Amino acid sequence: MLSIRDCLDYCDLTEDEVSLIAEHEGITDCAAAQVACGLVQTPEGVLVLTNFMLDLIERANEEGDCAKAERAKSLCAQFMADHPLPH
DSSP states (O other), rough: OOOHHHHHHHHOHHHHHHHHHHHHHHHOHHHHHHHHHHHHTTHHHHHHHHHHHHHHHHHHHTOHHHHHHHHHHHHHHHHHHHHHHOO
C-alpha cells in the first residue's frame, strides 16, 4: 500500500495542496493524493484541481474566513505557477 509520502513524491504536489483537495472532496489526504496524482498528469486534470482550489477560496470568502481564503489563494497561486495550463 502506498503511503501519503509515496503519493506526494510521485505526483509533484505539496502536502498543503493535497489537503485542500481532500477538504474540497471530503476525503482523506491519502485518497486525495491518489486522485490528484492522476489528475495532475493532464491539462484537463490540472484545470479540475485548480477549480477545486478556486471553489475553496470562494467558499471561505462566503463564510467570512479570511485567513482560510488567503491560505487557499496562496496555495492556488503556487499550484498554478507550478502547473501552468497551455493557452
